[in-house]
Amino acid sequence: MNNEEKYFRLILKQLCRMYGVDFSEYRQSTIKRRLARRMAFTGAGSYHEYLDMLQEMPQEYNHLLHELTIKLSRFFRNQYVFERLQNEVFPDILKSKKEHDRNVLRIWCAGCAFGDEAYSVAITLVEFLKRKREKTDDYDITIFGTDIDEGTLEKARLGEYDGDAAREVKKGILDEYFLVSGDYYRVVDSIKALVSFTIHDLASETHMSPPAGVVTSYDLILCRNTLIYFSVPLQERVFLNLFKSLNPGGYLILGKSESIPKNHEDSFIIKNQKEKIYKKI
Ligand SMILES: C[S@@+](CC[C@H](N)C(=O)[O-])C[C@H]1O[C@@H](n2cnc3c(N)ncnc32)[C@H](O)[C@@H]1O
Numbered sequence: 071m072n073n074e075e076k077y078f079r080l081i082l083k084q085l086c087r088m089y090g091v092d093f094s095e096y097r098q099s100t101i102k103r104r105l106a107r108r109m110a111f112t113g114a115g116s117y118h119e120y121l122d123m124l125q126e127m128p129q130e131y132n133h134l135l136h137e138l139t140i141k142l143s144r145f146f147r148n149q150y151v152f153e154r155l156q157n158e159v160f161p162d163i164l165k166s167k168k169e170h171d172r173n174v175l176r177i178w179c180a181g182c183a184f185g186d187e188a189y190s191v192a193i194t195l196v197e198f199l200k201r202k203r204e205k206t207d208d209y210d211i212t213i214f215g216t217d218i219d220e221g222t223l224e225k226a227r228l229g230e231y232d233g234d235a236a237r238e239v240k241k242g243i244l245d246e247y248f249l250v251s252g253d254y255y256r257v258v259d260s261i262k263a264l265v266s267f268t269i270h271d272l273a274s275e276t277h278m279s280p281p282a283g284v285v286t287s288y289d290l291i292l293c294r295n296t297l298i299y300f301s302v303p304l305q306e307r308v309f310l311n312l313f314k315s316l317n318p319g320g321y322l323i324l325g326k327s328e329s330i331p332k333n334h335e336d337s338f339i340i341k342n343q344k345e346k347i348y349k350k351i
Contacts, residue, residue, distance in 0.1 A: 073118070074116060074117050074118070077116070077117035077118045077120075077121050078102070078105075078117045079094070080117075080121055081105070081117060081120065081121055081124065081134075082094050082101075084121075084124065084131070085131065085134065085135065085138075088131050088135075089131075089135055089218070090271060090274075091135075091218050091271060091273070092273060093138060095273060095300065095301050095303070095304040096138075096299050096300055096301060096304070097299055097300065097301055098301075100140075100299055101138060104137050104138050104140070105117075105120075105134070105137070105138065107137060108120075108133065108134055108137040112130065132221065135219060136219065136221065136222075139217075139218060139219050139222075139299075140299065141183045141184065141219075141222060142183070142295070143182075143183040143184060143186045143187060143235075143295075144186050144234065144235045144236070144237065144238060145186045145187075145189065145190050145231070145235055145236050145238060145239045146190045146238045146239060147186070147187065147190075147238070147294075148294075148326065148345070149238060150345055151294075151323060151345050151347070152190060152191075152194050154341075154342055154345055154347055155191070155194050155195075155198075155323075156194050156197060156198050156201075158341065158342075158347075159290065159321050159323075159341075159347065160194070160195060160198045161198075162321075162349075163175070163289050163290065163319075163320075163321065164198075164202075166319055167209075167289075173208060173209045173210055174209075174210045175195075175209050175210065175211045175212070175289055176212050176214075176286065176287065176288045176289055176290075177191060177195075177211075177212070177213040177214070177288065177289060177290045177291075177292075178213075178214045178216065178279060178280065178286075178288045178290070178291045178292070178315070179191060179213065179214065179215045179216070179291075179292045179293075180216055180270070180272055180291060180292070180293040180296065180312070181216070181217060181272065181293060181294070181295070181296030182215035182216060182217050182223075182226065182267070183217060183222055183226075184222055184225050184226050184231070184235070185215050185223075185225070185226025185227070185229065185265070185267060186231065186235050187215070187292060187294065188213055188214075188215030188226070188265045188267070189229065189257050189261055189262075189265060191213060191290075191292065192213050192261045192264040192265050193243060193247050193261055195211070195213075195264075196247075196260075196261065196264075197243075206260075206264070211264055212264075212266065213264050213265045213266070214265075214266055214267075214268060214280045214281070215265055215266070215267045215268075216267070216268055216269065216270035216272075216280050217267075217269065217270070218269065218270070218271045218272075220269050223267045223268070223269060226267045227267050229256060229257035229261075229262050230254065230255070230256050230257075231254075231255045231256075231257075232253055232254065232255070233253040233254075233255070235255070236248065236255045239255075246258075247261055268280050268281060272293070272296065272308045272311070273300070273304055273307070273308060275307075278311045278314060278315055279311065279312075279315035286315060287315065287316070287317040287320070288315050288316055288317060288320055289316075289317055289320050289321070290320060290321045290322075290323070291312055291315060291316055291320070291321070291322050291323070292322075292323045293308075293312055293322070293323075293324060293325075293328075294323060294324060294325035294326075294328070294346075295325035295326075295327075295328070296325070297309070297324065297325070297328045298325060298327055298328050305331065306331050306333075309330070309331055309334060310334075313334060313337060313350070316350045317350070318350055318351070319349065319350060320349070320350045321341070321347065321348065321349050321350075322338065322347075322348045322349075322350065323345070323346060323347050323348075324346040324348075325346065326345075326346060328346060329346065330348060336351075337350060337351055338350055338351060339351060
């Protein structure tokens, strides 16, 4: 290992100490590219120089964490997935709830960034229930949005966005579920009440799923555009946790460029290959 590589490893080690996140398990090409961007921004010419900078200005760690955990998201990202949720996934889940005389509905958006996705799921569910002339209050609904970046979750809890995040939201939905003022969009309280944001590391070896310490069974898990940043061994470990956290018959939705590891393919029915919608057998 050359000296620069040694300093690179030290930066990752420091991050792990600070935040408990082991970026050596992420795709190293992505991590190095994002780190280079941050170094260019700060003017550091080498890993060594950047490490010195981190030691002198510990607040730089937050910026680095933010840079390494890519936050790209928006409301109803990939509309088609939300159409399938409303027309196929929710009808199937609720039919099964009725058959078993249960009203508890648990949903987990893992790697939720600023919360756009979790709120989009909540709005889709409320719209579905409205169409079926059912009341949200008749169900015990919990939607968890989780991420490793607490700064991101603080913004998610506020539920306030700019126009870019809301660019795919249809007019009727905007009118009903957002308070709009200029280019500023605020999610209405009735939707916010359905979603809880909590910190959770998907790579954690101790906490399989949120909330910490509780064995949980989810009816639906969305983990989109997050696994793609992990190394293959980490993807498999995380995937196993997602699998164990799902109820039998529960649904898993991955990102467009993600897929189920080969050794788990038999545990799921592919409901929609293009949109990466799977149902646990
Ligand atoms: C590109 S965003 C995806 C947002 C949303 N799921 C979507 O598809 O629009 C990836 C998110 O995963 C989060 N993330 C990265 N590593 C994570 C980990 N180990 N545990 C939980 N979240 C993680 C990042 O902080 C970031 O907010």
